[in-house]
Every structure is written in structure tokens, then in C-alpha cells.
Amino acid sequence: MKSRGKSVFGGWWNLGLPSVFLLCLFFFLLGLFAFALFSQQDVPNVRSRVLESVDLEKYFDALPTGVTGDDSFTSIPFQVLSWFPRALYFPNFASIEQCQSIIKIAKASLEPSSLALRKGETEETTKGIRTSSGTFISASEDKTGILDLIEEKIARATMIPKTHGEVL
Incomplete structure (x- = not known):
């Protein structure tokens, strides 16, 4: 007769799947x-860094710049509204006075938008289709220098040279 000893695990083998x-x-x-x-416990006082103003020159030493570099740190706050399609919000990107000046310059050269005409179409037959108006103004046309400042700020925010951009 074989002896049946108790296993080390006791009744663990008898547990069901549930x-x-x-x-x-x-x-x-x-x-x-x-x-x-x-x-x-390792993270003391976590807080948001939204529009946090920091003097970066306290924490970082500026490196020597090349011919086209900047000798100071630049911080332009922005919020990503959507990645696809890409949409960014830059609060206070231009002041109210700057916007009013650009509107004043643009109104002087505002023209009705045109259409690419297909074969057989004339300007008279498509006259009522487009109701919008538009204009292109370049920084060289602006004697106040506001457009040049805005284009420079756009170039800094996008990190694309001003020469690669389009006129406003």
C-alpha cells in the first residue's frame, strides 16, 4: 500500500480556474x-509650465553664434490645437495696433478674388461666383516696418528663413 502524503502546497492544486x-x-x-x-512620493509639487516666464540666461550660457544666429534666447509661447491637420495657436503674436496697421495697408489694395477660367468661360459668366476679396502685401511695401517685424517673428516661430516664406 502506498502512502499518500500531503503535498507541500496543500490544497492549492485543487483551486479552479476562476x-x-x-x-x-x-x-x-x-x-x-x-x-x-x-x-x-518622488515628484515634489508638480505644476504646469503654461506661459511660465523664466530668464533663460540664468540657467544657460549662450553659445557663440554663426553669421545668421541669435545672441540671445527666444521664447514664443504656443499651444498645439491639432496635429492632423496641424494647427497652432500663438497668443498675443501681434498687438492690436499691429493688426490694425496691417488691415489699413491691405484695404488700400484689396481686389475681388479671381477664378481660373475653364474653356468656354469668361469673366462675365463667372462674375457672381466669387464673393471674397484678397490682396498680397510684402514687407517692402510697408513703410512702417510692421510687416517686417511680423515676418521676422513668423520666421522665428516656424524656424523657416524669412526668404523662404510667402508675402502676406
Whole structure:
């Protein structure tokens, strides 16, 4: 007669699948909460960096620049509204006075928008289709220098040279 000794694990082998699943779930959740609890103690006073004004020259030394570089740090705050399609918001990018000046310059040369005519079409037959108006103004036409400042700021924000941009 063989003796049947008790196994080391006792009745663990007799647990069903639901019991094992519940035990695994319990230990997983216990580990998850313990990790979340202990990891929060390492981060003192987390805060948002939205529009935080910092004097960067306190923390960083400016490097020597090339011919076209800047000798100071520039910070232009922005918010990503959408990645696809890409849309960015630059708060206070231009002042109200700058915007009014650009509107005044643009109104002087505003023209009705034109259409690309297909075969058989004339300007008379397509006259009422387009109701918008537009104009192109370059910084060289602006004697106040405001357009040049705006184009320079656009070049800094996009990191694309001003010469690669289009006229406003």
C-alpha cells in the first residue's frame, strides 16, 4: 500500500480556474496601486509650465553664434490645437495696433478674388461666383516696418528663413 502524503502546497492544486484568475487579478491590482503610491512620493509639487516666464540666461550660457544666429534666447509661447491637420495657436503674436496697421495697408489694395477660367468661360459668366476679396502685401511695401517685424517673428516661430516664406 502506498502512502499518500500531503503535498507541500496543500490544497492549492485543487483551486479552479476562476479562483486562480481572481488571485492573479488581486495581486496585479495590489502591485499597480503600490507602484502608483510609491512613485508619487518622488515628484515634489508638480505644476504646469503654461506661459511660465523664466530668464533663460540664468540657467544657460549662450553659445557663440554663426553669421545668421541669435545672441540671445527666444521664447514664443504656443499651444498645439491639432496635429492632423496641424494647427497652432500663438497668443498675443501681434498687438492690436499691429493688426490694425496691417488691415489699413491691405484695404488700400484689396481686389475681388479671381477664378481660373475653364474653356468656354469668361469673366462675365463667372462674375457672381466669387464673393471674397484678397490682396498680397510684402514687407517692402510697408513703410512702417510692421510687416517686417511680423515676418521676422513668423520666421522665428516656424524656424523657416524669412526668404523662404510667402508675402502676406
